[in-house]
Amino acid sequence: MLTLKARAKINLALDVLAKRPDGYHEVDMIMQSLELADGIRIEPAAELSVACDHPAVPGDERNLAFRAALLLRESSGITAGARIVIDKKIPVAAGLAGGSSDAAATLLGLNRLWKLEWSEERLAALAVRIGADVPYCLHGGTARATGIGEKLTPLAGPSDCRVLLVTPDVAVPTARIYQSLRLAEIRNHPRVDRLVQRLKWGAVAGIEADWGNVLEEAALPQFPVIAQVKELFGRFGLASLMSGSGPSVFALNPPAEAAAGLLARLPGNWFGCLTRFQAARNEQDASVK
Numbered sequence: 001m002l003t004l005k006a007r008a009k010i011n012l013a014l015d016v017l018a019k020r021p022d023g024y025h026e027v028d029m030i031m032q033s034l035e036l037a038d039g040i041r042i043e044p045a046a047e048l049s050v051a052c053d054h055p056a057v058p059g060d061e062r063n064l065a066f067r068a069a070l071l072l073r074e075s076s077g078i079t080a081g082a083r084i085v086i087d088k089k090i091p092v093a094a095g096l097a098g099g100s101s102d103a104a105a106t107l108l109g110l111n112r113l114w115k116l117e118w119s120e121e122r123l124a125a126l127a128v129r130i131g132a133d134v135p136y137c138l139h140g141g142t143a144r145a146t147g148i149g150e151k152l153t154p155l156a157g158p159s160d161c162r163v164l165l166v167t168p169d170v171a172v173p174t175a176r177i178y179q180s181l182r183l184a185e186i187r188n189h190p191r192v193d194r195l196v197q198r199l200k201w202g203a204v205a206g207i208e209a210d211w212g213n214v215l216e217e218a219a220l221p222q223f224p225v226i227a228q229v230k231e232l233f234g235r236f237g238l239a240s241l242m243s244g245s246g247p248s249v250f251a252l253n254p255p256a257e258a259a260a261g262l263l264a265r266l267p268g269n270w271f272g273c274l275t276r277f278q279a280a281r282n283e284q285d286a287s288v289k
């Protein structure tokens with residue numbers, strides 16, 4: 001049996017540069033893995049199956065982990081199966097890449113279980129067919145992502161940073177947010193090159209001067225609860241940013257008192273936690289029993 005961590009991610013920068021003829025968008029992003037993770041258990045089995053304890057996560061071929069398994073089986077010509085069990089800890093449809101990360105961990109796990117010995121590069125070429133964020137989730141850590149999110153440059157991230165994360169109780173469909181974006185009207189682009197420099201120096205303090213997520217401009221009018229979350233961060237003196245297509249919002253290195261105060265004020269059906277930056281995937285993220 002294999003167990004793997006499937007980490008959540010946040011976007012420290014998300015800029016959209018152009019719309020492509022196929023409907024996807026060219027982006028320029030800085031991605032950061034979090035300690036917050038789903039648990040993925042993979043066991044040998046005759047058939048392929050997936051199970052997840054969360055009611056909003058499908059247990060069939062709509063599940064991104066299951067799609068990853070099917071694609072890998074097809075592409076490798078293997079006939080074996082596997083039982084995939086997801087212990088869901090990352091909020092769903094929240095801009096935290098939970099499904100993408102489950103898919104990436106499944107590719108890595110099955111590559112081992114089925115003894116395929118595919119390189120990370122070869123897995124990444126398959127991963128992008130599942131979703132734009134899946135290639136990044138294979139490696140994780142701090143990275144700049146361009147193209148549709150699949151062209152990756154690993155960055156030296158800060159060694160440690162605490163993250164206050166809040167997800168209100170609303171599922172945001174990524175496609176709808178990209179579609180409603182008016183590219184010519186975007187006012188605040190993140191300064192991605194400057195952010196890369198800051199991260200190189202390991203400097204998180206003051207990062208708010210350069211960070212940004214242009215999808216906030218599309219998401220906030222459609223999901224006013226996201227503005228409420230940002231306002232709540234503001235009341236505790238915290239600069240905040242939406243992650244991905246939302247609705248999750250985060251602040252970096254909050255004073256302990258402000259973090260505790262904000263978490264105590266959250267409505268019962270919202271998710272909130274204090275987590276931290278996670279470095280790129282290593283051996284401790286997977287174990288074999």
Ligand SMILES: C[C@@](CO)(OP(=O)(O)O)[C@H](O)COP(=O)(O)OP(=O)(O)OC[C@H]1O[C@@H](n2ccc(N)nc2=O)[C@H](O)[C@@H]1O
Nearest residue numbers: 023024025095096097131132133148174175178244245246
């Ligand atoms: C916004 C981001 C930021 O990291 O994350 P999430 O909010 O999903 O976590 C990503 O760009 C999301 O990546 P991912 O969720 O893997 O996207 P996909 O499943 O491939 O695409 C879902 C839909 O989003 C739109 N899409 C996605 C990526 C991209 N570069 N341009 C797009 O226009 C397309 O309409 C696509 O049909």
Ligand SMILES: Nc1ncnc2c1ncn2[C@@H]1O[C@H](COP(=O)(O)OP(=O)(O)O)[C@@H](O)[C@H]1O
Nearest residue numbers: 062063064092093094095096097098099100102
């Ligand atoms: N393993 C999975 N975990 C979470 N969601 C999944 C999974 N497989 C499929 N989905 C579906 O994918 C959609 C996006 O989920 P998720 O990856 O959590 O969000 P996001 O793309 O915002 O980061 C949801 O509507 C969910 O039903």
